[in-house]
Amino acid sequence: MTHYDVVIIGTGSGNTIVNHRFADRKVAIVERGTFGGTCLNVGCIPTKMFVHTADLAAVPSTSSRYGVDEQLLGVRWPEIRDRIFGRIDPIAAAGSEYRHHHADNANVTVYDGTGRFTGPKELTVNGEQLTADQFVIAAGSRPIVPFIPGLEEAGFHTSDTIMRLEKLPRRLGIIGSGFVAAEFAHVFSSYGVEVTLIARSDLLLRHEDHDIATRFTEIAQGKYDVRLNHDTVRAVRRDDGPIALETLSPDGPDEVVVDEVLVAVGRRPNSDTMDLDRTGVEVDAEERVIVDEYQQTTVDGIYALGDVTSPQQLKHVANHEARVVKHNLLNPAERIKSDHRFVPHAVFSSPQIAGVGLSEEEARDRGIPYVVGIQQYADIAYGWAMEDTTGFAKVLADPETGQIIGCHILGPQASSVIQPVIQAMSFGLDAYSMARNQFWIHPAMSELIENALLKLKLQPKG
Numbered sequence: 001m002t003h004y005d006v007v008i009i010g011t012g013s014g015n016t017i018v019n020h021r022f023a024d025r026k027v028a029i030v031e032r033g034t035f036g037g038t039c040l041n042v043g044c045i046p047t048k049m050f051v052h053t054a055d056l057a058a059v060p061s062t063s064s065r066y067g068v069d070e071q072l073l074g075v076r077w078p079e080i081r082d083r084i085f086g087r088i089d090p091i092a093a094a095g096s097e098y099r100h101h102h103a104d105n106a107n108v109t110v111y112d113g114t115g116r117f118t119g120p121k122e123l124t125v126n127g128e129q130l131t132a133d134q135f136v137i138a139a140g141s142r143p144i145v146p147f148i149p150g151l152e153e154a155g156f157h158t159s160d161t162i163m164r165l166e167k168l169p170r171r172l173g174i175i176g177s178g179f180v181a182a183e184f185a186h187v188f189s190s191y192g193v194e195v196t197l198i199a200r201s202d203l204l205l206r207h208e209d210h211d212i213a214t215r216f217t218e219i220a221q222g223k224y225d226v227r228l229n230h231d232t233v234r235a236v237r238r239d240d241g242p243i244a245l246e247t248l249s250p251d252g253p254d255e256v257v258v259d260e261v262l263v264a265v266g267r268r269p270n271s272d273t274m275d276l277d278r279t280g281v282e283v284d285a286e287e288r289v290i291v292d293e294y295q296q297t298t299v300d301g302i303y304a305l306g307d308v309t310s311p312q313q314l315k316h317v318a319n320h321e322a323r324v325v326k327h328n329l330l331n332p333a334e335r336i337k338s339d340h341r342f343v344p345h346a347v348f349s350s351p352q353i354a355g356v357g358l359s360e361e362e363a364r365d366r367g368i369p370y371v372v373g374i375q376q377y378a379d380i381a382y383g384w385a386m387e388d389t390t391g392f393a394k395v396l397a398d399p400e401t402g403q404i405i406g407c408h409i410l411g412p413q414a415s416s417v418i419q420p421v422i423q424a425m426s427f428g429l430d431a432y433s434m435a436r437n438q439f440w441i442h443p444a445m446s447e448l449i450e451n452a453l454l455k456l457k458l459q460p461k462g
C-alpha cells in the first residue's frame, strides 16, 4: 500500500493540474488509455486538423462564384491522416515520457492502468493499492453506442476510430445529429465521400438556437443526404461488403447502403469505470459525478472535473474546472468556485456555428425579457467579399440594462467572431457601450457583431 498526497485519475485536463507548485507533494497520476486524453488524441485537436483540410478541399466547389475556376484533383487520405497523427502521437508520447521520467516529475508516479476504488480514499491499479488524502476524478467520457440489432456484427466506428481509417470509404453513414455528426459530415463530404446523415430528430444540432439549427439543417440538406426523423432499427453487413442501415421514419421503412458507419449519438461519463460507490462518491441520474461549486464531490477531499462531471462536455470547461481544482487542492482554506455562467461553444462544421448564453427559446421559456438584434453576413462588407448568403448573428439582450444574455452565430469564422461577445458577457459590458465605445476594424468580419448590437432596440440608450 503506497500513500500519496494527491492521486489524479485521468490525464486529459487532469494532467494540467500538477506543476512546480506540487513539488513538495507526493502525487500519483493514473491513466488507462492514451496519455493526454480525448481532446489531444481523439477529440478537439485532430478533428479540427481534419476540418481545416476539409475547408481547403471544399473551396473549389464554390470558387467559380468569384470568377476563380478551381478543381479538386484529389484527396490523399493516408497523407492527411498521417500528417495529423504524425504530429499528435508524438505529443502524447512526449507527455507520457515527461511525467514518467523527467526530473520535474521526481515527486510524481504514473500508473498505466485502470484505477478502481476499493474503499474510502483507497484505489487499486494493476493490483497495487494506493491511498491518498486528496483525489481528483478527471476520467472523462466515452462514445455512447446505442443498441441497434446487427450493428455490432456489421462493424462501426465512433469518433475514437474513424480518423484512423485505412482508406476513405465511398459512402459513409452517420447515425446522430449533434456536434460529432455535423463536424465529420463536413470533413468526409468535403473529401468527396457520399455522406448520409441519419437523424432521429427533425432538426440537426437541435440544441442550438432554433433559427441557427433550422438554417444549418437547410444548408446541410444541400450538401449531403440528410434523413430527418429516421430511427436506425437494424444494420446488416452484406456478403459483398457494404452495410445496409435499415431505418424507420413517419414515411415508413427505408434503407441506406454505406461502406462505413459512424455512430455519433453522444458521450457518457466514465464514472462507471472506477467503482465509485466503494469510496462514497455519488453520481446523478445521468451518471455524472456530483460536485459542488468548488468541484468537490460528495466526499471531502475528492474533487472531480471535466466530462465525468460536467453537462457541457467541452475542453475549455474541463480546463477551467482543472484550474479551480488545482487552486483548491493547494489552498484548502481559501477555496474558489467554478464559474459556469457564460460557457461558449462552437461547432466546426460548414458553416461554423458558435453560441454563448441563452437561446431565444430558453429566454422565452424562462420568461426573461429580451430584445433581439440580427445581422446577416450578406449585409456587412466582408460578407459581400465572401458572397455569403446564409450566415447571420443573433444577439439577445436585456431591453433595460443592455446586458447581453445570448449570442448565436452561423457563418464564416463564427468560433472567433463570437469572442468579443463572450468577453462582454463575462465582464458585464452592456451592448450599447460595447458597440459604441470602441473602434471596430473596418471592414472586418467583426462588424457583424457591431451591427447586430446596434440593431438591438434597447430602451434607455438605443
Ligand SMILES: Cc1cc2nc3c(=O)[nH]c(=O)nc-3n(C[C@H](O)[C@H](O)[C@H](O)COP(=O)(O)OP(=O)(O)OC[C@H]3O[C@@H](n4cnc5c(N)ncnc54)[C@H](O)[C@@H]3O)c2cc1C
Binding pocket: 009, 010, 011, 012, 013, 014, 030, 031, 032, 033, 034, 035, 036, 037, 038, 039, 040, 042, 043, 044, 045, 047, 048, 113, 114, 115, 116, 138, 139, 140, 141, 159, 180, 270, 273, 274, 305, 306, 307, 308, 312, 313, 314, 315, 316, 317, 318, 348
Ligand atoms: C470528436 C470530438 C471532438 C471534440 N471537439 C471539441 C472541440 O472542438 N472543442 C471543445 O471544447 N471540446 C471538444 N470535444 C470535447 C473535449 O474533447 C472534452 O470535453 C475534453 O477532452 C474532456 O476532458 P477530460 O479531461 O474531462 O476527459 P478526457 O480527456 O477524456 O480524459 C479522461 C482520461 O481518463 C482516463 N480514464 C477513464 N477512466 C479511468 C480509470 N478508471 N482509470 C484510469 N484512467 C481512466 C481516460 O482514458 C482518459 O484518458 C470533442 C470531443 C470529441 C469526442
Ligand SMILES: NC(=O)c1ccc[n+]([C@@H]2O[C@H](COP(=O)([O-])OP(=O)(O)OC[C@H]3O[C@@H](n4cnc5c(N)ncnc54)[C@H](O)[C@@H]3O)[C@@H](O)[C@H]2O)c1
Binding pocket: 146, 175, 176, 177, 178, 179, 180, 181, 183, 198, 199, 200, 201, 205, 206, 232, 264, 265, 266, 267, 312, 313, 314, 345, 346, 347, 348
Ligand atoms: N466542437 C466541439 O466543441 C465538439 C465537437 C465534438 C464533440 N464535442 C462534445 O462531445 C459531445 C458528444 O458529441 P456527439 O455529437 O456525440 O453528441 P451530441 O450530444 O452533440 O449529439 C448527439 C445527438 O444524437 C442524438 N441521438 C441520441 N441517441 C440517438 C440514437 N439512438 N439514434 C440517433 N440519434 C440519437 C441526440 O438527439 C443528439 O442530437 C458533444 O455534446 C460535445 O460536448 C464538442
